[in-house]
Amino acid sequence: MVIGGGLTGIETSAEIAYHYPFLDVELVAPEVAAWLPDASRTRIARKLVDAGIVLRTxxxxxxxxxxxxxxxxxxxxxxxxxxxxxxxxxxxxxxxxLPVAPDGRLRTDETLVCLGHPRIVGAGDAVAPPRHVAGHLRMSCQAAMPLGAHAADTVLALIRGERPVALSIGMVGQGVSLGRRDGFAQATHRDDTPRRFTLSGRAAALVKERVCRFTLSSMRFPRAYRWRSGATPTLPAPTPTTVR
Known part of the structure; x- marks a missing residue:
């Protein structure tokens, strides 16, 4: 039995059902893929059922x-x-x-510098930058990797006594692996709202595999890593901070 209707729960149940078809696999969750449009949710649920998974929604x-x-x-x-x-x-x-959001995430400015603590820089799922630059970011490697890279750029700018630039991350889509030979991909706008375009079946599985391989190659060659930009705000003109 798998508990959770998010990407981890969906992909885990699908992988178990694919590799061990003789097992009875159940997925327990209030909803499956609740963040996706109705048509996409229905399609994913149907694929899970076709794979022999019992949905306990x-x-x-x-x-x-x-x-x-x-x-x-x-x-x-x-x-x-x-x-x-x-x-x-x-x-x-x-x-x-340190200043935190109601859920405990570290509050930062648009450059990922902690509010009121110019020597502390935050990155990843546990930081809460202003909503106008990060309100669309969800917990995912698609957000965490550029957050980490931008935090590194901010640290280097502070060391040099330069003004860090504002965070700018645009989302691309959401890929779901449904076993080795099936998948589902939902294209999104930069603000992570869904587009009309979706991909399913073997082609979507290949896209998901390519994303995973890109993640690994980005770690091996960090200087070549790039990400899609989002809307970048105009920052006020603060006095540059030098880290000694």
Whole structure:
């Protein structure tokens, strides 16, 4: 049994069903791919069912036990449970006395410099830049990688005594692996809202595999890494900060 209707839960259940077709695989979640348009959600759900996965939607897991899962709609027996639920933000920033958002993410300015602490730079899923530059960014390698690269550029600018530039990240799409020979891809605008174009089947699986390989190659050759730009705000003219 897999708990979670996000990308991790969807891909995990599909991979298990593909590699071990003799197992009974169930996916438990309030919804499957809830962030996608209705047509895309329906298509993904149909593919999961076609792969032999039982969808237990409309349920929220409340506790996991060695022999099953307790949900708000009753008990579900399970010989093996994989947790793929939502992530929580570490409390390091809050415990350090730094400014944080209500969910605990580190607050930064448009350049990823911590508010009120010019020597601290944040990046990744646990930071909360202003919404006008990062409100569209979701937890994903598509956002985390350019956030990390931009944070590195900000650190270098501060060391040189230069003015860091504002964050600018445009999203491209959302790829879902549904086993080795099937997948689904949803194209998006720069602000991550869905386009009309989707890709399905073997072609989508190849696109997803190419994205994964690109992620690895970007780590091997970081100087060649580039990302799609988004709308960049006009920054005020602050006094350059020098890190010594």
């Amino acid at each position: 409309g349920r929220r897991a409340t506790a996991v036990h060695p022999d099953g899962v307790a949900t708000d709609a009753g008990w579900l027996p399970s010989a093996c449970t994989v947790w793929a639920g939502a992530l929580a933000v570490p409390d390091l920033a809050r415990r350090s006395g």
